[in-house]
Amino acid sequence: MSITISRRSMMLGAALVPLGVGAKAFDNALPLRLGTVPTRIYRSVFNPRENMDGWVFFLMLEASEDGPLIPVSLRIAYHAAGEVVREEVVRGPLLAAMARQDISPARLTGDAPDPPAYWPQALRIHCYLPHAPMIQELGLQLRVADGSGIEHQVEARIPIIDFQQRAALIFPFRGPGIISQAGVLGGGHRNRSGGFAIDALGLDENHGPMRAPGSDRPQDYAGWGRPIIAPGTGVVVRARNDRPDQPRDGVSDPAYFAPEYPGGGDVGNYIVIDHGEGEFSLIAHLRLGSVRVRTGDRVAQAQPIGELGNSGDTSGPHIHYQLQDGPRWEYADGLPVRFANVSNLTRGSYFNAR
């Protein structure tokens, strides 16, 4: 086999700033540990026709003592069929550009892991390459320097998992539409539970976005008020129905956010359905007053449950859909989703969900 060894790591424009106060040497026996956010790393089948797959995650350096720990080098070995088929070493400004310090490794409940534990560094690992389905595991070696310049090495093996969705799901609305934003590998949703999320607009039968050409009223979008259906059977575990729709097209006005989302990210009116087996659907931005299910209701696949709207942090009528591994999108990990009736979920894809 022929595998090109080249750097594919994605950089973020974050500066490296040591945490903690004052320089300090860590005990060499100090346990350092590597974890990941999300907890499990699922392969994303991003473009099956071109055999392009990948994954994105944060490598979390965990220490049991607070203090600065600065990445020196990161070696990534790609394991396939029992051998290393690709290797890269990142250091210097490239490694610094991968670093972030604002990632929360909270549990699904929102609680922090047991103290004492600190997360002085997170590194964003991004892979997008052909033939990725063969990669089964990443071997990671991170060298970090403490406040006294003493280097420590910590290693981890990270399995790349092919997610096996248990729930049979269909698209949350019928008819023509377009995927306006997809998951993080497509440059879309970047938050922990939204890594595979999609935004979808409803279109008319000619795939036009507006019922009244030239209008800028959200109510004139072809998708406005379209029935939203349960993508699969399950039990409603969370729902909200009291949030106003954003009145102006193209503007996500914070004045319409719920008080608990002052900085944005408001899902507006929403429904979370528990499909069992740790799979939950979140459908967001529904029209004010349109949600017709309540917490505890059992729903059947294709049952009407609400209408497409413009509530929450949104600049035009659409739905946000994501499959996640817990009821709370604030802390759940996102799951790759497959619908039986819409196959291409990349940004800009037109579809007709029948």
Ligand SMILES: [Zn+2]
């Ligand atoms: Zn979205």
